[in-house]
Structures are given as C-alpha cells and as structure tokens.
Amino acid sequence: MLRFRQSCSRPETLFKRFASSSFENPEIFRSTALVNGKWVSGDDQFPVINPSTSEEVSTVTNCGVAEYNEAIGDAHKAFKMFKNTSPRERSQILYNMYDLMSEHKNDLARLITMENGKTFADSLAEIDYSASYFKWFAEEAPRIYGHVIPSSSSLRKQIITLRQPLGVVGIMAPWNFPSAMIARKLAPVIATGNACVIKPPHESPMSALALGWLAEQAGLSDGVCNVLPTTHTAAIGEYICCHDLVRKITFTGSTKVGKLLMKQCANGNIIKRLSMELGGNAPFIVFDDADIEKAVNGLISCKFRQSGQTCICANRIFVHESIYSDFASRLVAVIESGFHLGDGFSPKVTHGPLINERAVQKVSELVEDAKNKGANVLTGGVRASSLGPQFYHPTVLSGVDETMSIFHTEVFGPVASLISFKTTEEVIERANKTNVGLAGYFYSSNIQTVLDVANELEVGMVGVNGSAISDAAMPFGGIKNSGLGREGSSWGVEDYTDLKSIVLGA
Numbered sequence: 394m395l396r397f398r399q400s401c402s403r404p405e406t407l408f409k410r411f412a413s414s415s416f417e418n419p420e421i422f423r424s425t426a427l428v429n430g431k432w433v434s435g436d437d438q439f440p441v442i443n444p445s446t447s448e449e450v451s452t453v454t455n456c457g458v459a460e461y462n463e464a465i466g467d468a469h470k471a472f473k474m475f476k477n478t479s480p481r482e483r484s485q486i487l488y489n490m491y492d493l494m495s496e497h498k499n500d501l502a503r504l505i506t507m508e509n510g511k512t513f514a515d516s517l518a519e520i521d522y523s524a525s526y527f528k529w530f531a532e533e534a535p536r537i538y539g540h541v542i543p544s545s546s547s548l549r550k551q552i553i554t555l556r557q558p559l560g561v562v563g564i565m566a567p568w569n570f571p572s573a574m575i576a577r578k579l580a581p582v583i584a585t586g587n588a589c590v591i592k593p594p595h596e597s598p599m600s601a602l603a604l605g606w607l608a609e610q611a612g613l614s615d616g617v618c619n620v621l622p623t624t625h626t627a628a629i630g631e632y633i634c635c636h637d638l639v640r641k642i643t644f645t646g647s648t649k650v651g652k653l654l655m656k657q658c659a660n661g662n663i664i665k666r667l668s669m670e671l672g673g674n675a676p677f678i679v680f681d682d683a684d685i686e687k688a689v690n691g692l693i694s695c696k697f698r699q700s701g702q703t704c705i706c707a708n709r710i711f712v713h714e715s716i717y718s719d720f721a722s723r724l725v726a727v728i729e730s731g732f733h734l735g736d737g738f739s740p741k742v743t744h745g746p747l748i749n750e751r752a753v754q755k756v757s758e759l760v761e762d763a764k765n766k767g768a769n770v771l772t773g774g775v776r777a778s779s780l781g782p783q784f785y786h787p788t789v790l791s792g793v794d795e796t797m798s799i800f801h802t803e804v805f806g807p808v809a810s811l812i813s814f815k816t817t818e819e820v821i822e823r824a825n826k827t828n829v830g831l832a833g834y835f836y837s838s839n840i841q842t843v844l845d846v847a848n849e850l851e852v853g854m855v856g857v858n859g860s861a862i863s864d865a866a867m868p869f870g871g872i873k874n875s876g877l878g879r880e881g882s883s884w885g886v887e888d889y890t891d892l893k894s895i896v897l898g899a
C-alpha cells in the first residue's frame with residue numbers, strides 16, 4: 394500500500410529535465426495525484442514516455458486501491474455539498490475552466506504532444522475541442538429542465554419531473570485524446586452537481602492532472618474532482634466498478650474492456666449508470682456522384698487524424714467502381730506530397746507516431762495479412778523505423794475485401810483500406826456487416842441517396858459530405874457493440890442525472 398505524503402511542489406529534478414520544453418506556467422506540469430484538493434505523492438512511481446523519442450517525460454505517482462478508496466470516500470463527501478451549489482455557480486466554474494484552458498493553451502498542448510506524440514498543431518486543436526466542452530456545459534448548467542405532465546387519470550393531479558445529480562462518477566479515459574476525452578466527462582459532472590474520481594490512462598496521465606489543477610484554479614471545491622494516475626489498470630477498473638459509493642461509470646475505450654467493466658459493475662451491490670463509448674469500424678462510402686476532391690480531403694482528415702488513432706476514424710473505405718482508380722491515385726498523391734512523419738514538436742511534421750510498440754505490431758500484422766490475401770500496397774505498408782520504433786508509414790491498400798482481418802478489425806493506425814463496390818444496396822449491406830456502430834461517413838450529391846443512406850447506416854453518428862463531425866453540440870456515441878449513452882450536447886446532461894417524478898394532488 395502506498396503511504397501518501399503531501400507534496401507542495403513538483404520534484405525539481407523532473408522539472409529541470411523538461412525545462413527546455415519552456416512551459417509558460419510550470420504549475421501545469423504535475424506529476425502527483427490530486428485527492429481531495431491535495432497534491433499527494435508516494436514511493437511508487439511510473440514513467441511517462443514520449444512515443445516520438447522514447448524519452449521519459451516524467452515519473453508520476455502510481456495509485457493503488459487504498460488511494461482510490463480514500464478518493465471515492467472524499468468525492469462522496471464533497472458531492473453532498475456540491476450538489477447544493479446553484480446552477481449559476483457551477484456554470485461560472487465551467488466558464489472559468491474554459492477561460493483558463495484558453496489562457497494556458499500552449500502549455501496544455503505541449504503536455505499532450507509530450508505524452509501522446511500527436512503534432513503540436515493537433516494538440517492545440519485538441520485543447521480547443523476540450524475547452525469547448527467546458528463552455529458548452531457552462532451554458533447547459535442553468536438549463537437542466539424537467540417537465541410538467543398532466544396526469545392521465547385526473548385533472549386535479551400534475552406530474553413534475555426533476556433532473557438530479559447521481560453522486561460519485563468513475564471516469565475512465567483513453568490516451569488518444571488525453572484532454573478532450575476527460576473534458577467531455579468532467580464538464581457534465583460539474584454542470585450537473587456530481588463529483589468524480591478520474592482514472593487517467595497510464596500512457597498520458599499528465600494532461601488529466603493538468604485538468605485537475607485547472608479545476609482547482611477555476612474554483613471547484615476540494616474533492617469534487619480527484620485525479621489518480623495508476624498502472625494497475627485492471628485492478629482499479631474492477632475496484633471502481635464494484636465500489637458501492639460510485640453511482641456511475643463512464644468509459645471510453647475498447648469494446649472488450651467495456652464489456653468486462655459492465656460485468657464487473659453487475660457484481661457490485663448497487664446498479665450503476667453506464668456511459669460506454671467503445672470501438673468502431675467506420676465505413677466511409679464514396680458514391681459515383683460524389684465530389685471526389687472533397688471526399689479525398691474528407692478521408693485524409695478523418696482517416697489520418699492523429700495517425701488513425703481515433704474511435705471515429707474511417708476504417709473501411711468503399712469507393713464506387715467507376716471512380717475507384719481516380720480516387721485511389723488522388724489519395725496517394727496527397728499523402729506522398731503532403732504528409733511529413735516525425736516528432737510532433739517539429740513544425741513541418743503533419744503526422745506523429747503510434748502510441749506504443751503493440752499498436753505498431755498490430756498495424757503491421759493487419760497489413761501483412763491483407764497483402765497475403767491479395768491486397769495491393771499503393772503507398773506505405775512498412776514501419777518507418779529510421780524515425781523511431783513507433784512510426785509506421787501512412788498506408789493505402791487497394792483490393793481489400795471481407796476475407797481479410799483488416800476489414801473486420803478497428804485498425805487504430807494510419808492505414809486506408811480501399812474496397813470497390815457496384816450498387817447502393819450492396820454497399821449498405823457490406824458497411825453494416827459488423828457488430829459495432831460508432832460513426833459512418835458518405836459522399837453523394839443525390840438527395841435521395843443522402844436521405845436513404847443516412848437512414849440505413851447502422852451507426853450512432855453519420856457524416857454526410859463532410860467528415861469533421863466532432864462537436865460539443867453533437868450527441869457523441871454509438872449503437873451495437875459501440876456502446877451505451879451519449880456524451881456532449883444536451884443529451885449529455887441526461888446521462889449524468891436521474892429523472893425524478895413528483896406526483897402532485899389527489
């Protein structure tokens with residue numbers, strides 16, 4: 394068990410090692426856990442590694458079950474006070490978070506590039522995206538409405554519904570958006586008057602700790618937001634799921650882990666609310682009447698955003714046979730002339746590394762399997778080992794079909810798999826032939842095709858003639874094995890509240 398001691402300052406040695414990164418405000422660089430308003434460290438530490446350089450960015454406090462138990466208890470106490478704050482007060486804290494994120498944007502983006510590897514430009518964009526959730530929920534906090542429903546049995550009765558906070562929310566977040574995926578969960582926690590315990594990903598805990606620090610500066614009471622880095626992922630996941638004081642779990646990650654957490658939640662003594670944003674296998678369909686240039690550009694940003702490491706990345710690219718070779722050659726031309734792979738801090742770099750060796754290995758195996766079964770490599774198809782062990786060349790494969798593993802697997806890497814199709818009915822059937830349904834995209838200039846395909850695709854979110862779908866205003870989430878619930882938007886409030894009905898009158 395860790396013995397916690399409060400640390401008032403960052404370990405000087407660690408700070409010096411990264412002074413070259415020139416943080417405008419060194420306080421953003423946190424390496425200890427945040428529990429009930431105290432920054433606490435212990436003897437157990439783990440390293441955070443920059444995926445571009447394999448350098449150690451920092452060592453971070455490694456929390457265990459005892460610390461989580463303490464934090465959950467503290468969050469529960471904090472919740473009892475925080476639920477009584479006025480909506481306007483909570484809104485102001487969220488506006489403060491938004492302002493602080495804008496003020497410290499460069500430092501926050503620097504942290505993301507250091508621990509995740511994405512380009513600095515992408516990290517800046519992530520901070521804007523992350524901050525937009527705080528602004529959105531600042532606007533939602535005072536507008537969490539109920540209803541007045543006339544009773545069906547008597548004119549003298551009225552039914553009133555209220556939305557009430559849940560209690561302690563367990564937040565489990567992924568490494569691919571170290572800031573935004575936590576913001577999408579933390580912002581509604583604060584807006585609705587809940588409290589939370591955040592288990593950040595061990596690959597990128599520092600952005601989460603920075604958010605905890607910003608929440609403090611924004612005026613959030615002690616204990617409402619606790620951030621506990623850990624490498625004991627499986628044990629802590631199970632612990633949070635079974636803990637009786639945790640009322641809700643929100644998780645973004647793989648379907649496999651999501652299912653496991655659901656089972657573990659069922660083992661606890663109380664039924665928990667669940668929001669699960671799980672894996673995808675997004676179809677991206679280009680019809681013969683599409684604007685091809687627009688579709689190529691849409692695919693570039695959707696497929697290769699963060700080197701293909703997003704849950705809503707295009708995974709299977711269906712192109713009508715009549716425009717297939719034109720589309721493929723334009724795509725390859727843009728990649729070969731416009732992409733620069735390398736360290737995310739280098740200004741000319743457009744695409745960074747994958748998160749770890751396991752991710753590169755998975756991509757290599759999927760490409761090899763596709764090649765062995767008849768796919769052609771139009772560009773890439775190999776590791777970029779001269780840049781470092783975690784780089785893989787942006788790749789386009791043609792002739793992909795259902796016999797290949799890459800058709801059925803979420804790649805989570807920079808590989809565009811091109812598949813030819815003939816008819817609308819055929820492509821809809823093939824696009825839906827998967828047990829996940831997060832996002833889907835298609836390009837067509839025919840209004841009837843637009844209406845029909847948007848209706849038929851079995852996904853939670855559809856991009857039509859555009860691929861930049863992410864927005865704090867959009868209900869984010871999937872169907873089938875891609876999860877439960879919606880985050881962001883006004884529906885994001887529903888997932889963080891209970892609906893209470895009050896029946897008035899005889």
Ligand code: SIN
Nearest residue numbers: 569702703704705863
């Ligand atoms: C994800 O990859 O899970 C999130 C992507 C986004 O919000 O844009």
